[in-house]
Amino acid sequence: MTLPTSTPETVTDARWEAVSSEHGVAALRYTHWLDAEARAYDGAPGLWRAVDDRVVGTGLRAQAPDAPLDEVVLAPGEHLDVGRLRLKAISREGAPALRVFDPETPGRTGLRGILSFPHDDGWALPGVFRPAPEGQINVIRSVDGYEREEPAVGTIALEVGGTPVELTVTGDPASGLSAVIADATSNVDAYRFRFLEIDPPAADGAVTVDFNNAYLPPCAFSDHYVCPLPPAGNRLGVRVEAGERATVLD
Template identity: 85%
Template sequence: MTLPASTPDTVTDERWRAVASEHGIAALRHTHWLDGEPRSYEGAPGVWRAVDGRVVGAGLRADAPDAPADDVVLAPGEHLDVGRLRLKAISREGAPALRVFDPETPGRTRLRGILSFPFDEAWALPGVFRPAAAGEITVIRSVDGYEREEPAVGTVVLEVAGAPVELTVTGDPAEELSAVIADATSNVDAYRFRFLEIQAPATDGSVTVDFNQAYLPPCAFSDHYVCPLPPANNRLSVRIEAGERATAID
């Protein structure tokens, strides 16, 4: 397995492998949403259709001699490697799609690193988790305009640069919380939004929001992901100069 040029030292080897390996995040070349009609799709050998929530491929042997001769059935999360391609099934609220990971996609071959702001412990801020009321719903909108409703998890209340902030979070409060954030560096010195994981709150609700842990979403590496966008109250007016900020492309 050949990786693109080494990333800056501020990014861990594990993170770099997840992004830049042959079938890593940056290798996604296509996402094809399927229906019941068998069709050819760009970059994918054979013909593909959706059957009972699964991704079904046929005719792969003609287009790819090393592929299985019989139909291929992939449940969401499963994949098939054909040559250097990885064909992976995903599902969004029951709608299946076929993803094509190609090590030769320019998003991977031109990637030279992940740029980060300098680490600054001052960006590790105290906050308090407030669970959502029973039955409360949140609307999550993705970059492709798709919207879905989910039970609300809650907010994390903290102060950032002297201003009160309530971050909408998702996840499991017993394990880990997540937030999608944008700030005054977005589309200026950083990608338009970033992801942030927050450790599970203590029994009194206290948490530490460490913006040094902010990282680029998959759609920073490929336009074919469908990442969630930051909700309105997660779009901060201050500059968060911490965490990953942009890709380095040659």
């Protein structure tokens, strides 16, 4: 099979490798949420069940002769390769799931590139980081409707297109912040939302928000991710023509 090739639109080699490699982001074919009953799941050899926050597979040799074990126990983040498949365990607030990465999934074999807006230094905007009050909680909603609570980190006040906004951010002010954003290009010229990495603020809170660093979330490449959605304050009414914007598919 000929591997897809990236379009020459400012996508770095490392980014393209992370997305399009054999077990990269675009190779996710299934996410199966497990319970205590061992059963077969689409795309996964053997039978699978949840034990505490672990993923347990049995009967793997019968289903896949090249499987290295008859039974496997995977902690969140661990994986097992069976043939060309990669079976990976994840956990969301103690609920385990089995992810099946398949190099032959159409989301990977049909991927031809990532479109980006032209780089524009004018989209590197000054802002001020404001830590959240102690004890404040944010509710994070995912694309599948799941909601979870986590301690609030803070906001960044800045102007975007002449409009004052306050971006809700996550992460660690000492090492780097991140935001989930949508804007007036969303669902028009770009995917419905994007992720944005932000360098740590200075001691006085001064920070640069460079929208050229906006990138597509994993769920732009597969419907089987459970990405967080942008909170209300991160849904901007202006067009942010910076960063990655859409995938290119056959």
